[in-house]
Amino acid sequence: MRSAFAAAAALFLAAPVLAARAVADPVADFYAGKTVTLAVSGSAGGGYDTLGRAVARYLGRHMPGNPAVVVKNIPGAGGILLMNQMYNTAPRDGTWLASAQNNTPFEPLYGTKEAEYDARKVIYIGSPSAEVALLAVMSSTGARNIADARAKPLNMGSSGRNSTPSFYARLANETLGTKLNIIVGYPGQNDALLAMERGEIDGYPSAFYNSLMSTRPTWIAEGKVNLLAQFGAAKEAAIADTPWATELARNAEDRALIEAASAPLGVGRPYVMPPGVPADRVAAMRRAFLDAMDDPEFQADNRRAQLGANKPQSAEELMAGVEKAYAAPPAVIERLRKLLQ
Numbered sequence: 001m002r003s004a005f006a007a008a009a010a011l012f013l014a015a016p017v018l019a020a021r022a023v024a025d026p027v028a029d030f031y032a033g034k035t036v037t038l039a040v041s042g043s044a045g046g047g048y049d050t051l052g053r054a055v056a057r058y059l060g061r062h063m064p065g066n067p068a069v070v071v072k073n074i075p076g077a078g079g080i081l082l083m084n085q086m087y088n089t090a091p092r093d094g095t096w097l098a099s100a101q102n103n104t105p106f107e108p109l110y111g112t113k114e115a116e117y118d119a120r121k122v123i124y125i126g127s128p129s130a131e132v133a134l135l136a137v138m139s140s141t142g143a144r145n146i147a148d149a150r151a152k153p154l155n156m157g158s159s160g161r162n163s164t165p166s167f168y169a170r171l172a173n174e175t176l177g178t179k180l181n182i183i184v185g186y187p188g189q190n191d192a193l194l195a196m197e198r199g200e201i202d203g204y205p206s207a208f209y210n211s212l213m214s215t216r217p218t219w220i221a222e223g224k225v226n227l228l229a230q231f232g233a234a235k236e237a238a239i240a241d242t243p244w245a246t247e248l249a250r251n252a253e254d255r256a257l258i259e260a261a262s263a264p265l266g267v268g269r270p271y272v273m274p275p276g277v278p279a280d281r282v283a284a285m286r287r288a289f290l291d292a293m294d295d296p297e298f299q300a301d302n303r304r305a306q307l308g309a310n311k312p313q314s315a316e317e318l319m320a321g322v323e324k325a326y327a328a329p330p331a332v333i334e335r336l337r338k339l340l341q
Contacts, residue, residue, distance in 0.1 A: 031065030041079040062288040087117035094281035102264040128309035129268035132232035137203030157192030168206035175254035233266025263325035
């Protein structure tokens with residue numbers, strides 16, 4: 001009887017341990033004590049890097065097992081270098097996450113030979129933002145709307161002939177009938193805004209709303225700049241009076257071209273993982289990412305440092321935007337490729 005009693009007591013004492021093992025979280029077990037690499041496509045100190053380091057500070061605390069998250073910068077080729085590495089050689093166990101540039105999911109669609117990945121097989125985690133690009137001119141030009149930009153030439157700053165602002169200037173001319181002249185030589189948006197203040201150029205064809213509000217917060221309110229159109233997957237509510245470019249398109253074909261061209265703006269700054277990561281770890285990463293975006297401390301950092309995490313998006317929203325772009329009619333894709341070249 002003593003032996004039987006001792007065995008029963010041992011089983012009773014062991015029951016909680018056995019129950020704990022039965023409900024143990026395999027994802028937490030995997031990530032506990034691990035380090036997750038967050039690869040950032042921008043160089044140290046840039047916008048992608050600053051935002052990525054903020055995400056890294058909060059992502060681990062919302063992950064099962066609370067792994068450490070460290071940032072690794074892999075700049076080059078407009079973000080394509082990182083995407084190639086992520087897709088082809090990065091670990092597929094859930095310990096590698098990439099902060100990609102918004103153009104990279106669409107480079108294969110554009111026919112970019114250097115893009116050695118299938119963007120529709122990439123695992124999307126989420127995005128902290130969605131961007132809106134503005135066709136903006138100084139009010140001193142007298143151009144108040146698209147009709148004015150169709151009536152007279154306007155000089156628009158850009159970094160190079162194949163840069164983003166040059167592309168949007170060509171897109172506006174192609175679909176909206178504007179007469180925008182591209183003036184190259186301005187390395188970035190802020191350089192072009194300074195040139196606008198000096199009267200060297202009339203405007204900028206792709207001023208990101210978030211960047212404009214962080215660097216020139218009074219321009220719109222004080223009427224120093226006129227916003228002729230906004231490009232993006234959806235309108236920016238704060239400037240609802242500024243027409244959406246698709247509303248200004250002259251026909252259905254031009255409208256479809258604007259929508260396809262605006263797809264990178266819709267995905268914002270996507271976070272992705274390589275194909276083949278176990279589904280339970282992907283699900284945990286997606287939940288943790290959105291939870292990090294909602295973290296009150298992260299939001300405080302976002303406001304204080306103007307990180308631009310203005311509209312967190314789920315993996316499903318990102319995938320829908322990518323699929324829609326790839327489903328564009330061949331004629332639209334051909335026109336898009338010509339504009340990009």
